[in-house]
Amino acid sequence: MEGKSDNWLIPINIPLIGEEEKSEVMKVLESGLLTTASPEGGEYIRKFQTAAESFLNVKHALAVNSGTSALYAALLALDIKAGDEVLLPSFTFLATANAVLLTGAKPVFVDIERNHYTIDSEDLEKKVTSRSRAIIPVHLYGHPAYMDRISEAAQKHDLHIIEDAAQSLGAAYKGHQTGTLSDIGCFSLYPSKVITSGEGGFVTTNDDTLAEKLKMVRNHGIVHGYDSTILGTNLRMPEMEAAVASVQMSKLPSFLKARRKNAGILTERLSGLSGVTPPSEDEDCSSNWYLYTVILAENRDNVQEYLTSHEVGAAVYYNPAVHRVPLYVEKGFGEVSLPNTDWASQHVLSLPIHPRVSEGDLEVIASTLKKALSSGASM
Ligand SMILES: Cc1ncc(COP(=O)(O)O)c(C=O)c1O
Incomplete structure (x- = not known):
């Protein structure tokens, strides 16, 4: 998975x-x-x-x-x-x-x-x-x-x-x-x-x-x-x-703290970067930052490929969405109209922020993403 x-x-x-x-x-x-x-x-x-x-x-x-x-x-x-x-x-x-x-x-x-x-x-x-x-x-x-x-x-x-x-x-x-x-x-x-x-x-x-x-x-x-x-x-x-x-379970609070800290740092590093929308938290909501998922305005697949070829584990959750998985298409679910689901499937990209990710790693992730956007990956 x-x-x-x-x-x-x-x-x-x-x-x-x-x-x-x-x-x-x-x-x-x-x-x-x-x-x-x-x-x-x-x-x-x-x-x-x-x-x-x-x-x-x-x-x-x-x-x-x-x-x-x-x-x-x-x-x-x-x-x-x-x-x-x-x-x-x-x-x-x-x-x-x-x-x-x-x-x-x-x-x-x-x-x-x-x-x-x-x-x-x-x-x-x-x-x-x-x-x-x-x-x-x-x-x-x-x-x-x-x-x-x-x-x-x-x-x-x-x-x-x-x-x-x-x-x-x-x-x-x-x-x-x-x-x-x-x-x-x-x-x-x-x-x-x-x-x-x-x-x-x-x-x-x-x-x-x-x-x-x-x-x-x-x-x-x-x-x-x-x-x-x-x-x-x-x-x-x-x-x-x-x-x-x-x-x-006893380590969970420290894991969550590390994820939140890494998410904050990565958002700072990505701020102002054109074509990338970092994730946010709603007022009533506190995320556990399981996945840090950005929206890429265009060329998501090329950007992902650039990142993964540079050993940054950028991943797409989920493409296809469930209604477009062959089993579900065969059962007739492929016809349902879910425009936001289809849009998200094409634009989301998750980046690493787990507790083992260091500040140095976050620099690498942000700079590799910037290079991906300014290279062929954005064409
Ligand atoms: C949203 C969601 N639901 C259900 C599951 C199923 O969990 P498990 O893989 O432990 O069976 C997962 C895990 O991958 C998940 O991400």
């Missing part, structure tokens, strides 16, 4: 694993307790969940084995099924839409706002039907979606909200953490994300009944023995991953 990160001079994102993670993993291996099928999870699962609950100020955080599993679990727990429609942006990673298809429900693609590439509530209103059951806003690049407007639409039409917070751990909307502003939040711990467990993810909710359902869904519907009354599957996170995730 993130490209050949090992070989870059400055990769777009890279996991930061230290001795602490290694020693915790060794403890798990030595204990022999690699996983548990109990509904509450093992020692490290519980440790990680408590840390996530406290950081996010949410009642329940439940570990699962990927961000995709988090989305799938959320949809199953809300009983989304064939015949239902789920509203979501097409400008996202495939997982958001695939989770909907996996339940048998129909994804209904909604356009994005141009400011921060998150779901557009006006287009959302137009796409609600009598079959609509849920909205999945995506806090893309780590910038919160406009949750007030989305919640208003959800209330009006009696829809659930599942936040795709895969990219936004640590981002906040009006002082509240993303992933805690709706029925269920879904997070990813994939290695490119702000913290990682290898593969991994978790769901969050303030609703006790939904939390119990989510625990069942991640474990074949089981509460005791073989007493399943609802459909679930094996979405459990292993203890080794939870051990890594617990340590990473």
Whole structure:
């Protein structure tokens, strides 16, 4: 998903694993307790969940084995099924839409706002039907979606909200953490994300009944023995991953601080550069700066090629948008009109600002981008 990160001079994102993670993993291996099928999870699962609950100020955080599993679990727990429609942006990673298809429900693609590439509530209103059951806003690049407007639409039409917070751990909307502003939040711990467990993810909710359902869904519907009354599957996170995730959780505040600092420096370096619009934060929003995504007025692909040929891990998220991916075109989704989504697909470019990026690296990124713009790349 993130490209050949090992070989870059400055990769777009890279996991930061230290001795602490290694020693915790060794403890798990030595204990022999690699996983548990109990509904509450093992020692490290519980440790990680408590840390996530406290950081996010949410009642329940439940570990699962990927961000995709988090989305799938959320949809199953809300009983989304064939015949239902789920509203979501097409400008996202495939997982958001695939989770909907996996339940048998129909994804209904909604356009994005141009400011921060998150779901557009006006287009959302137009796409609600009598079959609509849920909205999945995506806090893309780590910038919160406009949750007030989305919640208003959800209330009006009696829809659930599942936040795709895969990219936004640590981002906040009006002082509240993303992933805690709706029925269920879904997070990813994939290695490119702000913290990682290898593969991994978790769901969050303030609703006790939904939390119990989510625990069942991640474990074949089981509460005791073989007493399943609802459909679930094996979405459990292993203890080794939870051990890594617990340590990473403790490092999250320092990682976020470094990302914010790097974003500020890069914006200064790029200021006044013609043809490049740096990202910004809205008044009510605090980004976690997972991705620093600029808009290039023209020649995005050439500029990206110039940067990558100079070992700067510039990346495009996402081109094609989901509705233009062959599987979705084959299913007939290619016809939907999403002008802002198509525009963003052609103009966005993400640049590295992760905690390993030094001030010197930021100089290299800015100067290489300037050279790209003044060279053949801009023709
Ligand atoms: C927006 C979005 N949703 C969902 C996912 C799925 O997460 P995972 O890769 O952990 O399954 C990702 C991760 O790449 C993502 O970026």
